[in-house]
Amino acid sequence: MSAIPPLRxxxxxxxxxxxxxxxxxLQGHADIEIVGECENGLDAVRQIGALAxxxxxxxxxxxxxxxxxxxxxxxxxxxxxxxxxYDEHAIKAFELHAVDYLLKxxxxxxxDDALARARALHAPASPAPALDALIARKTAPLERILIRxxxxxxxxxxxxxxxxxAQGDYLAIHADGKCHLKPQRISExxxxxDGTRFLRVHRSFIISLAHLQAIERPGPDxxxxxxxxxxxxxxxxSGYEKLRTLV
Amino acid sequence: MHPILAxxxxxLWYVLAWLLAGIGIAALLRLTEQAEWSxxxxxxxxxxxxxxxxxLSSYYVCRSLPYSQRRWPVALGLFGGAxxxxxxAWLGLGEAWDSMGRLVSHDKPFVAMTSPGWVMYFAAGFVxxxxxxxxxxxxxxxxxxxxxxxxEAESRVLARxxxxxxxxxxxxPHFLFNxxxxxxxxxxxxxxxxxxxxxxxxxxxxxxxxxxxxERITLGxxxxxxxxxxxxxxxRFGAKLKTALRIAADxxxxxxxxxxxxxxxxxxxxHGIRQVDGGGTIAVDALVRDGWLHIAVVNPVAADEAPAxxxxxxxxxxxxxxxxxxxxxxxxxxxxxxxxxxxxxxLPADKEVIE
Numbered sequence: 001m002s003a004i005p006p007l008r009x010x011x012x013x014x015x016x017x018x019x020x021x022x023x024x025x026l027q028g029h030a031d032i033e034i035v036g037e038c039e040n041g042l043d044a045v046r047q048i049g050a051l052a053x054x055x056x057x058x059x060x061x062x063x064x065x066x067x068x069x070x071x072x073x074x075x076x077x078x079x080x081x082x083x084x085x086y087d088e089h090a091i092k093a094f095e096l097h098a099v100d101y102l103l104k105x106x107x108x109x110x111x112d113d114a115l116a117r118a119r120a121l122h123a124p125a126s127p128a129p130a131l132d133a134l135i136a137r138k139t140a141p142l143e144r145i146l147i148r149x150x151x152x153x154x155x156x157x158x159x160x161x162x163x164x165x166a167q168g169d170y171l172a173i174h175a176d177g178k179c180h181l182k183p184q185r186i187s188e189x190x191x192x193x194d195g196t197r198f199l200r201v202h203r204s205f206i207i208s209l210a211h212l213q214a215i216e217r218p219g220p221d222x223x224x225x226x227x228x229x230x231x232x233x234x235x236x237x238s239g240y241e242k243l244r245t246l247v
Numbered sequence: 248m249h250p251i252l253a254x255x256x257x258x259l260w261y262v263l264a265w266l267l268a269g270i271g272i273a274a275l276l277r278l279t280e281q282a283e284w285s286x287x288x289x290x291x292x293x294x295x296x297x298x299x300x301x302x303l304s305s306y307y308v309c310r311s312l313p314y315s316q317r318r319w320p321v322a323l324g325l326f327g328g329a330x331x332x333x334x335x336a337w338l339g340l341g342e343a344w345d346s347m348g349r350l351v352s353h354d355k356p357f358v359a360m361t362s363p364g365w366v367m368y369f370a371a372g373f374v375x376x377x378x379x380x381x382x383x384x385x386x387x388x389x390x391x392x393x394x395x396x397x398x399e400a401e402s403r404v405l406a407r408x409x410x411x412x413x414x415x416x417x418x419x420p421h422f423l424f425n426x427x428x429x430x431x432x433x434x435x436x437x438x439x440x441x442x443x444x445x446x447x448x449x450x451x452x453x454x455x456x457x458x459x460x461x462e463r464i465t466l467g468x469x470x471x472x473x474x475x476x477x478x479x480x481x482x483r484f485g486a487k488l489k490t491a492l493r494i495a496a497d498x499x500x501x502x503x504x505x506x507x508x509x510x511x512x513x514x515x516x517x518h519g520i521r522q523v524d525g526g527g528t529i530a531v532d533a534l535v536r537d538g539w540l541h542i543a544v545v546n547p548v549a550a551d552e553a554p555a556x557x558x559x560x561x562x563x564x565x566x567x568x569x570x571x572x573x574x575x576x577x578x579x580x581x582x583x584x585x586x587x588x589x590x591x592x593x594l595p596a597d598k599e600v601i602e
Contacts, residue, residue, distance in 0.1 A: 021432035
């Protein structure tokens with residue numbers, strides 16, 4: 001029998017004592033090797049990308065990015081054990097999607113249980129569809145858009161976004177005179193946005209109503225939106241109907 | 248709605264009582280030989296049936312004169328006048344009904360009353376309405392006692408809800424469970440620190456519970472509470488969290504609402520220190536000048552962090568609480584620059600009166 005390579009674990013928590021506790025609980029497990037620790041969400045995104053750990057202990061309430069946002073940005077769906085002190089919404093979602101989580105403070109026995117389950121899941125590299133559903137499910141409308149650009153993460157406040165354009169498999173997000181690309185479908189982001197502030201005016205365009213300056217008529221039966229930045233966005237016939245009821 | 252009309256059972260008993268009164272009147276007519284039994288009953292019962300509904304009006308007469316603001320001459324006048332009026336109507340009804348008797352029974356009235364008979368009948372009408380007034384008065388008094396008891400119970404429930412709400416907002420579960428997790432971690436390698444942290448946590452909650460009940464406390468008491476809070480947070484965040492508390496000696500015995508400074512520090516950590524790589528220092532300055540207590544809290548913030556929504560809610564709560572207690576005499580203002588967040592509170596520098 002060949003020796004099984006150790007599981008490589010990353011610990012993400014902004015509190016040193018919380019990380020210390022996980023290190024201590026892991027001491028008894030010879031098959032787990034700690035490859036790194038992160039203090040905040042941005043660092044976690046970088047380290048998950050760079051180290052590709054088998055297992056991530058992920059705190060939910062962290063500065064910069066929450067645990068769920070880290071998963072959204074890294075696309076990681078398996079080998080995650082959430083830790084949280086108190087978050088009613090997250091816990092409800094975990095229960096709903098049968099995702100394992102540790103409630104702080106947790107016992108060694110409870111920790112070992114979660115670890116055993118993670119090991120069993122790791123053997124066949126099975127992606128967890130539960131996490132997909134968990135991340136996609138946002139209760140409140142989107143307040144900021146996260147974009148990963150190689151090693152950098154951009155956080156765009158939602159009121160800075162003037163329009164979103166579908167370009168193949170990507171979204172071009174126009175904000176503050178810049179354009180950011182994010183791999184996402186336009187229908188998906190449309191669902192997450194606040195319907196009173198954003199409107200899908202065209203098959204491939206969503207505009208911010210706060211940035212809308214005028215509706216132009218370049219031709220019979222054709223409409224276009226002029227945004228505050230001067231940018232023009234085509235409006236489809238059904239988009240025009242929706243816009244007329246709103247404005 | 249009238250309480251008797253609203254309840255079918257009560258109405259039934261009420262009408263039965265009036266029919267009994269009708270039998271009483273018939274018996275009186277018979278005994279004084281004003282009429283035969285059958286005629287007396289034919290006369291009295293329908294009138295009493297009709298009058299039972301007319302007498303319900305006495306409920307509103309009683310209601311118009313609440314027990315608490317009743318003066319006896321007014322009450323006597325009103326009750327007597329109402330009874331007199333109703334007795335006149337009762338007399339009219341009696342005569343009208345009696346003459347109707349001609350139509351149904353062989354061209355003669357139900358009763359052939361003499362004048363003294365009608366006087367007696369009139370007196371009975373007066374007494375019956377007066378009795379009805381008195382009975383309704385008891386009913387109204389009973390109702391108002393019940394309503395008062397209900398109101399009191401309701402206000403007790405409301406007060407307790409408010410208290411619970413206050414405790415819930417003050418005992419931040421996030422803070423509690425994270426602190427317990429830190430203690431759990433410390434027990435493994437620094438039991439003495441774990442013990443200190445447990446004591447700080449206990450002191451913080453004990454003081455929160457004790458102080459929250461009072462309307463105003465001294466700044467010194469608030470600062471002691473904040474020191475326990477900061478001791479806990481320093482264990483959690485380590486070297487990231489530094490504090491500089493500069494409380495002027497004459498400011499410590501100034502009064503302010505409990506939990507005014509502590510939420511500001513909690514915010515400063517949550518939205519400031521935690522978000523900044525490497526942390527920073529929270530500066531608290533309190534001093535008295537020209538009869539005003541000035542408190543300023545300044546903390547670093549992450550430059551690229553969009554202003555978080557949560558910050559505003561906590562501050563608005565404090566602003567509302569201050570407005571309730573001080574009206575326009577309290578001021579709270581905050582401003583955010585690229586790298587720091589500053590809050591200033593100005594209150595009248597009230598001190599406890601020592602007797």
